[in-house]
Amino acid sequence: MDQQTLTQLTDAVLGRIFIELEASGRHVHITQAQAHTLFGHDLTPERPLSQPGQYLAKERVTLQGPKGKFYNVAVLGPPRKEAQVEISLSDAKALGIAPPIRESGSVEGTPGAILVGENGTVAIGQGVIAAKRHLHLTPDSAARFGVRDKQIVRLQTYTARPLVFDDVVVRISSAFADRAHLDFDEANACGMEKGDLGRILP
Amino acid sequence: MDQQTLTQLTDAVLGRIFIELEASGRHVHITQAQAHTLFGHDLTPERPLSQPGQYLAKERVTLQGPKGKFYNVAVLGPPRKEAQVEISLSDAKALGIAPPIRESGSVEGTPGAILVGENGTVAIGQGVIAAKRHLHLTPDSAARFGVRDKQIVRLQTYTARPLVFDDVVVRISSAFADRAHLDFDEANACGMEKGDLGRILP
Numbered sequence: 001m002d003q004q005t006l007t008q009l010t011d012a013v014l015g016r017i018f019i020e021l022e023a024s025g026r027h028v029h030i031t032q033a034q035a036h037t038l039f040g041h042d043l044t045p046e047r048p049l050s051q052p053g054q055y056l057a058k059e060r061v062t063l064q065g066p067k068g069k070f071y072n073v074a075v076l077g078p079p080r081k082e083a084q085v086e087i088s089l090s091d092a093k094a095l096g097i098a099p100p101i102r103e104s105g106s107v108e109g110t111p112g113a114i115l116v117g118e119n120g121t122v123a124i125g126q127g128v129i130a131a132k133r134h135l136h137l138t139p140d141s142a143a144r145f146g147v148r149d150k151q152i153v154r155l156q157t158y159t160a161r162p163l164v165f166d167d168v169v170v171r172i173s174s175a176f177a178d179r180a181h182l183d184f185d186e187a188n189a190c191g192m193e194k195g196d197l198g199r200i201l202p
Numbered sequence: 203m204d205q206q207t208l209t210q211l212t213d214a215v216l217g218r219i220f221i222e223l224e225a226s227g228r229h230v231h232i233t234q235a236q237a238h239t240l241f242g243h244d245l246t247p248e249r250p251l252s253q254p255g256q257y258l259a260k261e262r263v264t265l266q267g268p269k270g271k272f273y274n275v276a277v278l279g280p281p282r283k284e285a286q287v288e289i290s291l292s293d294a295k296a297l298g299i300a301p302p303i304r305e306s307g308s309v310e311g312t313p314g315a316i317l318v319g320e321n322g323t324v325a326i327g328q329g330v331i332a333a334k335r336h337l338h339l340t341p342d343s344a345a346r347f348g349v350r351d352k353q354i355v356r357l358q359t360y361t362a363r364p365l366v367f368d369d370v371v372v373r374i375s376s377a378f379a380d381r382a383h384l385d386f387d388e389a390n391a392c393g394m395e396k397g398d399l400g401r402i403l404p
Binding site: 088089090101132133154160161162163164165166167184185186188189190191 | 290291292303335356362363364365366367368369386387388390391392393
């Protein structure tokens, strides 16, 4: 067996047992109209993300709250119907914003923020959340792990500071790649390094 | 039974089952000589901490790394024989320092940093750590929970984002008050609020 086949086989076996952990840094999703206001043009894809079709844009924004700001914040594409800002609770403290822990897309009644681009400024009335930790799974993987969409599971991390995350929500779509998504507080709390794995506990 | 007695009774019962969680923000411990260099005088106690004899000093320092600095960083007393700087991994990234996860007092071979006070500057050659999560227990409490000094236990948090911390080290001393100590990454990852409780898992 050559090295490449061995690597593929190993990855396939590991993928049946473990799920790769991935940390999401602070980032924003914006509408196409907001892209035009902020940058004067559509978003420009820079590189694809692990979830198929999603990309990191070349464009960056300054994210501003009542108490502080972050420069050079990632903008993810494609554009959405409504803006969403995802930050950690550490970020939230620095910005002076108190976001709830929410699933992506659930922004009703959340706090707003100010986004500044090279071409203009957008004040969003709502949309700031701390993302609820979650698993992206394909239907095949979900069936193999025996979990349903929206199910809450426990995730053991095999990391430098191992822990078990309770309250991890499962999301299933054929458009997904298998990944466990944590924010940076969570990634730091478990000492996660790129490529580290987790496992759904029974 | 009056309200005060009821409160005391409730606290006593809860204290037999649960341990109060406490988040340690970034802080420094310094020697008496370093206090004199930084401030021109001994540390001045401002308020006691939960661990008997420990206090927050009135004096503050700027903590400086290769990539950034934090102003107004807490100094804890009493002075120690060697300086120690405790930061979260989020802080570490902002400072451009890569501390190991260590128990307090174990600073051999750790990175240094620069401390700036109103009277002078101290460059420490080592002492920067990310504190390993730990339990402070009195001997009585340790006996009740059935744990030994240095034992590694699992701690369930009853918090907004519940999780189970593996790899929590037990420290026992009659000079302690019962507390589980987390850093801010860990506190944020479990959504801890002041007064939240945890429980040692069997």
